Amino acid sequence: MTTEVTSEEAPKTTQAPAGLPRRTKKPKLPSRRKGYVAAVLALAILGASLAWVGTRSTGSHEVLSLKNDVLRGQTITQEDLTSLSVEGDQPQFIDINRQTDVVGAKAQANLLAGSPVIEGSFASAMPVPEGMSIVGLGLKPANMPGRELVPGDKVRVLLTPAGEQLAGDEQxxxxxxxxERYPTTSEDAEGNSNFIVDIRVKKADAPRIATWSAAGLVGLVLDGDK
Known part of the structure; x- marks a missing residue:
């Protein structure tokens, strides 16, 4: 038995108007194509970054910086210095061409590694404040702390009488x-080692301390900050 399908029952299809292309789904970008686009984008970003850095570095110049810590009173050496690039005009910094002005000078404050050298932080000698004096003490190892002394340490200078001069519990x-300055080592005529420590004292006390030191009757005690 044959079933006849009429035109009204047949499935309908939509025909594109003549002369127009049939709509299709947008093709996916191949993975290789995506990688190429990403690479081009990355290069563009890198180029922009380099251009920005180049703009930022315009007008930069080299100044002196500290490679090592240099404490107050110490001599600044060639090995203590390096260079640092800074932007714009920084008059307080020391231009790298002035290196000879800094090498051999005394640090006027504690200079920290990584920081630039600035005007006023170095000088040919340590200044002596008004009303104060600098006295050099000649000390035997037993008359000073075993701990290394640094400029700025607070100390007490003691008269250390010996033998009959020591009177019991007398204060x-x-x-x-x-x-004022790191101890330096010296030797006397018999080859015994002594330490020379520069200290800063009131001007009125300087003659008395110098007399104690010359007689070999002086000791040094390191105190805390408080």
């Missing part, structure tokens, strides 16, 4: 002072 004479 020892002491004078407050501040370490």
């Amino acid at each position: 020892l004479k002491t004078i407050s002072a501040v370490v």
